[in-house]
Amino acid sequence: MNRRISLMSSILPAIILLTTLANGQPSGGFGRSPQINPDKTVTFRFNAPNAQDVKLSVQSEKAPVQMVKNERGSWSVTVGPVKPDIYPYNFIVDGVQVMDPGNMHYFPNERFKGSLLDVRGDSSLIHSMRDVPHGTVTYELYPSAEGTTGTVLVYTPPEYDKNPKQKYPVFYLVGRTTDTEETWFKVGKANLILDNLIAE
Template sequence: MAAMKSLALVLVLSPVWVAAQTPPAPAWISPEVHGDQRVTFRIAAPKAQAVTLRGEWMKGTESLALTKDSEGLWSVTTAPLPADLYSYSFMVDGVKTIDTRNPLLKTGARSSDSAVDVPGAAAAHHALRAVPHGTVHIELYSSGATGTLRRLHVYTPPGYEAGRGRYPVLYLLHGSGDTDREWTSYGRANLIADNLIADGKLKPLVIVMTDGHPADPNNPALRARNTELFAKDLLESVIPFVEKKYRIEARRERRALAGLSMGGAQTLATGLKALDHFSALGVFSMGPRGETFEEEHRAVLADATGTNQRLRLFWIACGKDDFLWEPALRLHETLDKRGIRHVWKPTEGAHNWLVWRRYLSEFLPLLFQ
């Protein structure tokens, strides 16, 4: 009887105990996306003297100052933002921090920011839509260039696992602040490809995203050889590994190479010297930054007829507010002068993912026509 009374007491008290252990709903959220596409950002910092917000939608050194309420909660609401995925961070008394209330992050090679997704038609090209989706694979391979195991990401299109056919391949390179992960985790290359395939604008393909930092960043001597080591890694290790494991058409006519910023420089340095491997090149937000480009690629530039026959697509794009606008423009002018056929696409925008997602969505449908 005593045991039954104890059990009854436990059963009666259990809901109270559970309720006491359930964490309360948060009193505030951040970021809060409003119906008119304004966004409110908040951070609790009762002892802070000044808090500002930096966002990927801002120009130059712009920032927004937050206001503190009586409880020590800082907040600011933006003007309506165009639909897109944006990174942002807070500066709290001069110290950069992420938004601790927001699990969505833009990671990178050296630091991370928070991210906010403002939905709308302008971002439809990289939106998560109810269409068939491909698969993103994470692979480790042995690199002859570094003597280490290295990581890469591979996108296979919808239907790949169930089929037997072979696919063309794009090797897609990131910038200096990122890794092989960011083209899918933040650039949404997989969703862009899924949507284009679903809309009938892109023939299914495989996309391989490699790590463009083969050299130890803490070793200055090796860091100076990063481009050289990257080319060796790509041509001698990455391509053989991927073509052995995945159903890829292993011929130059069905291979393309493209990249943004540092990846654009690697595309130029590696791709122009390996037209026996690639038939299409894409350069996003990059151009020659020194005086040696024409000398380094003398053979390709001197033989416009031969280069134009081998290079089915040479696509270059850069935003007019990009700090690399002048190098990109010089690349276009040099190719024009040498008679090298290419597509030159000057756009609005700066050096950020807002333009790079759009560039990829425009570049992909032009491949393997």
């Protein structure tokens, strides 16, 4: 019994600390962000009660857009209609660029970190999710010439593992400047494009 109490007394401060840290993060209770509306306008929200100025910087707009603060300290703005595509964006909070804490999708880049807005269209978009067989994307490690370990993403087409003797061409996609190995897939949707092209 004493051991159980001792164990709980050592764990409890850690639980309290984690709870405190979680409560210190921006909460999603102020509404979904981004919210894509039926008319293809998009509503962005950001919870920052102590901020003096918040703007939205999104690739679909020519310049940063001023956001409006409500009585609860939540900032919001609606833009568009937005043409179906994928757009990086972030919030400029008192001059500092920050990602959207309400959006788990981000732009993989070594220089900047932006959130991603995916405005879906019909199935005519080449990168759209269609009802076709899908390939597999795997993460592989390799030793680099610099003595470090690099990461590469490998796409294999549908039925690849079921036909080990089938030969396939190799297509290399290399990111530019500060893009990471994930950019072609998380932003460029290369795997969905290849799925759709193979199905055609």
